[in-house]
Amino acid sequence: MIKYPLLDFPMTVGVTSPSSGVKHYLHSILRDAIKAMNHRGHRVIETPNIWKQNKVRSDSPIKRAEEFMNLFNNDDISIVIPPWGGDLAIEILEYINYESLKTKWIMGYSDISLLLLAITLKTGIATAHGTNFIDMRGSKMDVTTEMWTKVLSTAMYDEVTQYSSEEFQSEWDFNNPTLYVFNFSEKTSWKILGRNTEVSGRLLGGCIDVIRHLIGTEYGNIDKFQREFINSEPILWYFENCSLSPVELKRSIVQMKLAGWFKNCSGILFGRTSVDIAKNDYTIKDVYAEIYEELGLPIIYDIDCGHLPPQMTLINGAWAEVKVVKNKGTLTQKFI
Incomplete structure (x- = not known):
């Protein structure tokens, strides 16, 4: 538990x-x-x-x-x-x-x-x-x-529900903070790959740039965690990408797959990312599309998570239910 x-x-x-x-x-x-x-x-x-x-x-x-x-x-x-x-x-x-x-x-x-x-x-x-x-x-x-x-x-x-933001900050400006610190400039829009507008599971994740380095260590034993703490319930992964290029992101996802991190998985949530440099026309969105096709999992991306604030408070281990309707997101977390 x-x-x-x-x-x-x-x-x-x-x-x-x-x-x-x-x-x-x-x-x-x-x-x-x-x-x-x-x-x-x-x-x-x-x-x-x-x-x-x-x-x-x-x-x-x-x-x-x-x-x-x-x-x-x-x-x-x-x-x-x-x-x-x-x-x-x-x-x-x-x-x-x-x-x-x-x-x-x-x-x-x-x-x-x-x-x-x-x-x-x-x-x-x-x-x-x-x-x-x-x-x-x-x-x-x-x-x-x-x-x-x-x-x-x-x-x-008990449970708690959060809703997607109205706007987000696309660039940091430490010299000109607002009353909220952040400089919101872009409209928030959650996006879906697949037909599923709802997905649920035990939340786990973080900044993929760094958590990928837990693979193969005693600190990244997903199978043991599922057996000992969540009764083998499916994991709903969330990742935010600070600086990985499309090819680096794809390599990381493939490594996670080969390590078994997606064996019992209900879906993947990706936070907004400022990484938009394509390599030979290979983009971040291409990576998302390939993950959807290869893993057969619902993908929701550009959620409120990561280095382009604001961000929701996501609880590792909580049971989460995520819904997206007309690019607006709802996240309910149950502390069970």
Whole structure:
């Protein structure tokens, strides 16, 4: 059975950097995020590594794992939210004591999604793929992003529904943030390959750039997870692509298929991606179409997930029901 943390209020947020810290010239936006969280009535406890960055890391792998474990197992901490992602969260996996992890929320995306998926697969503890701490520094939150507190305060056996956004941000502009931080400019439109407008299953996924590296390791044992925690129920995968070219994305999907990740699968959701560079006219949409044909699974793409915000809060391990009608999406997650 999946173990679901429960977000209580008032909230104490633990901020640590399992991957990248924040360089000195960006400390101001980190301070803004802490102030914004305080203004909302929440306490923030931080580890020293969030203020450091050297050669793509906040600290050594052992120190990053230690600071993460200290926060995660601190009874005063309600939830752990890293500032943002990075590149080498994978280095800390072997230094985490999974057996001692408490049932507590950790939320993030990008490189953090590798840590989220590893924790859920190893322990059965639900983890939250959602907004970064840095991205909550605005005086307001958009409707999609602000759902994170409602989702994470959903009780066991209850359910919560989220709806696709109206608009999304196509480019980052750190120098000109809005009240919501994001600069929304494009109309959101969820798209379907196949006849299925509804799909359901146990949610698992993350940034495909990094979670693909769990294949063949003890941290990516999908068969064991299905047997031990979800009674062999089908998985509804969600992937967001930060920087993989069409051929790199296709190679990754084929590797997942060969590793058995799609043996008991109900469908695949793909987040929006800014990757639009074709190779010999081979595009991301060609990859989606081939996956649909080769795997025979319903494909829904351009969902609210990933590096083109806003994004929904997706719970690894939750039972999810996804519906798309006229390019509008509905996601209901059941904590069962």
